[in-house]
Amino acid sequence: MAVSLKDIARRAGVSQATVSNVVNGYRPVGEATRARVQQAIDELGYTPNLSARHLRRGRTGIIALAIPELNNPYFAELADAAIRAATKRGYTLLLDYTDGDRDKELLVADGFRAQIIDGLILSAVHLNRDDIASRTSETPMVLVGEAIYHAPYDHVVIDNLAASREAMRHLIALGRRRIAFIGAHIEANRAPSLLRLRGYTEALAAAGLPFDPDLTVTTSGFGRGDGAAGMRALLTLAQPPDAVFAFNDLIALGAIRALHDHGLRVPDDVSVIGIDDVEEGRFSIPTLTTISPDKEMIGRLAVEKLLDRIEGRPAGPPAEFQPPFRLVVRESAPAA
Amino acid sequence: MAVSLKDIARRAGVSQATVSNVVNGYRPVGEATRARVQQAIDELGYTPNLSARHLRRGRTGIIALAIPELNNPYFAELADAAIRAATKRGYTLLLDYTDGDRDKELLVADGFRAQIIDGLILSAVHLNRDDIASRTSETPMVLVGEAIYHAPYDHVVIDNLAASREAMRHLIALGRRRIAFIGAHIEANRAPSLLRLRGYTEALAAAGLPFDPDLTVTTSGFGRGDGAAGMRALLTLAQPPDAVFAFNDLIALGAIRALHDHGLRVPDDVSVIGIDDVEEGRFSIPTLTTISPDKEMIGRLAVEKLLDRIEGRPAGPPAEFQPPFRLVVRESAPAA
DNA sequence: CTCGGTCTGTATAACGTTATAGAGCGAAGG
DNA sequence: CCTTCGCTCTATAACGTTATACAGACCGAG
Incomplete structure (x- = not known):
């Protein structure tokens, strides 16, 4: 844990900047030095310190999914899909509860934990368009679910x-x-x-x-x-x-x-x-x-749209995305 | 968001160190200056940058709870209790899945995300005592559930x-x-x-x-x-x-x-x-x-024991804690 | 008075990373 | 032969905190 960039630099006989470039590939590094650095990394077992990286970069690599409650299996399944999608894209997803409480929803939307997260997926119950419109936080946000329509954010919801x-x-x-x-x-x-x-x-x-x-x-x-x-x-x-x-x-x-x-x-x-x-x-x-x-698609889409905004990809104006749904006929209302 | 300690210090006409001491209460600050600093904080709306704080402190304030799956409501309810307990103590709880997969359990136990978390609560399904014993990560850990007994870690589980x-x-x-x-x-x-x-x-x-x-x-x-x-x-x-x-x-x-x-x-x-x-x-x-x-107690106890270790409180040797349980008689097996 | 001791406060060096400016150095162009 | 690139690489300044060392001021004890 204690092995830092500096240790690698000393070991490989290069500057810290070069090690950083090997790790991040931000600027090209010569083949010979790259190999030497890589070897040092492997030998010492270096992993970047995330706090430092994020302090410098201004991003944390964490996104939050705020849901009313985990006890509703619908949200558990949705969270599941979102977590998988986030992990796949190299992000960590943090779950936040609002308890279906209006004040907590406002708090979350308005940047509670904004220090720690790069973006927010919000499944609100109580907030309306005006609440969302008066939001001050700069953190990118994507809405999920039925509560809010026509807000200036990407919105993922079935028809x-x-x-x-x-x-x-x-x-x-x-x-x-x-x-x-x-x-x-x-x-x-x-x-x-x-x-x-x-x-x-x-x-x-x-x-x-x-x-x-x-x-x-x-x-x-x-x-x-x-x-x-x-x-x-x-x-x-x-x-x-x-x-x-x-x-x-x-x-x-x-x-x-x-x-x-x-x-x-x-x-x-x-x-x-x-x-x-x-x-x-x-x-x-x-x-x-x-x-x-299609819960898997809802979770995946919400994460993707959010990351588009976070990473500054051209995404156009806020839009509404409608994952498909289908009727599943079982015993409580069987086919005629 | 851009308001930092330095801004407060300038505004209040004091040094950064003094502001830090007002915020953290690490060292006493005079009544008059404290008030002035506090006013500047309120006026500018300052919140500490967590990445910087954690870089400096060496801790992140995040603990992880690794469970097999969220789709099992038992774990959802347990997670719920743990999240509340962690929040109450000023920590953020991150949920991780292992999918009931042995390799993922090993990965989590062995320090996956160790950079980002201060401690881990692990609810394992597949790991045994030997797996746990050969763990290399230094991150404090607390075990929850039935899989592993007599490992050198605090363990919260019913009898x-x-x-x-x-x-x-x-x-x-x-x-x-x-x-x-x-x-x-x-x-x-x-x-x-x-x-x-x-x-x-x-x-x-x-x-x-x-x-x-x-x-x-x-x-x-x-x-x-x-x-x-x-x-x-x-x-x-x-x-x-x-x-x-x-x-x-x-x-x-x-x-x-x-x-x-x-x-x-x-x-x-x-x-x-x-x-x-x-x-x-x-x-x-x-x-x-x-x-x-008592799921609430399981979650709370696991968090508390973990924080004791993280924050270096005297906690004695690893122990097993047994929250209570009770028989709930309902229709599927009614009273005789 | 002087000497030690508490109280407050300051200045500054870390923490580990990334971004920026620039240094060396061959090769290509005039 | 002197520029002017392009390519690697280095040195170093941030990012926003907290911890450490230290400096004055004040006070009571000797």
Whole structure:
């Protein structure tokens, strides 16, 4: 650990600058000296001190991915993809939580840890366009997910409107007519689920089905417990739903559990569909029909776009990138 | 971002050293100058450059937690606890994956990223005591989990023998007599599940039940798919089991799914118990009886012990720390 | 008073790297 | 034969901290 550039320089009988050039290939070095330096490096087992390099270069080689929580397997799988992509490009990815807390999201976006990171991939829940617009930090940023649209940053997100419509079309094709939506979040300046909700209402309209406000349930979070609570609320209705379109898989799984507790069977009595395609839904009872976004591509794209900005590659104006998704039909809403 | 110590010093009309002392409190500073410096800091919005600080101090303030995979919610929850503990103590926690790959585990233990981290918390699957003993890296390390015992490092792990015995006692008290174990890993120099397996056999013996080798199933991984495959294998036996003790919750959940596919009911036909208490098991159908280790404490303790070593606090010889666990009885193996 | 000792503060040398300016030195061009 | 390159390489100044050595001022003790 204690072996530095200076040691190599002395050993090989050259200047520190030359060693640096051998290591970084920034300027050409003669064949003979290069070999001598390389040999010294191998013999002494030299690795560059990153703190020093970064102090000098102004970059750290670390990028951050800020997600609401790790306990949601969707984010765990997304983080997985992003970490792999970053590692492949020689960067280290740091995971940050926001706990779905607005203040923490603001803090992260505004340069918390800016000293340590070269760039940020932000998956926000609460922030809106204005929050993002008033950001002061210079750190490059890429947005991921549904919360913020049309901000002056690259944005990676699936076509939520199309995804929701497809999920709804599937339920409607099954002959369902009272379809509930669990997971709406209608608050001032906050629109994480607006597109999915719009896909829901538009699909109803397209099928000539009435929109019943009672069938749209807001939740405070995005977990199994929220889904279960939402479902319980729906079951108190005079006319309970015959299908559920959930904002995500965890909510769907919670809803299934609540239905089970209520003595109702899925899919016989109620069909359920989610979004995310987390692994859990491939083993749950029943298995979960869902919209499967290409998580690997989301993570990879977010990292690539961010590195383009960091490394100053010509990237053009901020754009929105839409990875593909597909409907995965399983037991909770089987083919008609 | 460009505001440095020097700027503050100039603004406050003092030396850089004094500013440093105000920031770090390393040496006393007079009340009047302290106030003046603090005001300059607030006005200019100064934050220390971490690369420079770490170059000088020789530490980075980053510790790593190396886990097999993030997709296993147990590790996600553990990581969560560790990150919170590290943040609280002023450190940043970096997550590293080993993919359950032996070479990657060796790489991580042997100082991959040693330049960037002050210490390492390693949750290994494949490494054994000899691997760890031949480690060359000087970076402080703390071990977490079942793989390695009696290595010269602090080790945080629940009492797996006691935990397994308690799980088994519960199944036996239910009247089960053919209890299977899914998730054994019997390989040369590799003993992740040895203690849990021993708890299984000892509990059988203590209850006067015969040990049937056919009822011990090895798996290649620790996921839902492995559990399902293991269960399917057990169901081909002439005398299938009437209960399953799974190495962890994911395996248990996979086993439940396989039982369901086979037309068997849990817990009526077969009781199932796991270890980990992941959130999923509180909503699955049926909900999962499990051994719940204190994950928050595991994460916190691992971080604290590591920081003790890093910061040179007197910590004594390497020791083993055993956070508590408790049996959580749910539907898959309800109270008798 | 003088001498040691505490208190505050300053000046400056590291930490290990990279970027910049320039030095030597043959070869090519006039 | 003297320039003027082009090619390697060197010397050295940063980057922003913190640690060390030291300098005054003040105070109580002798």
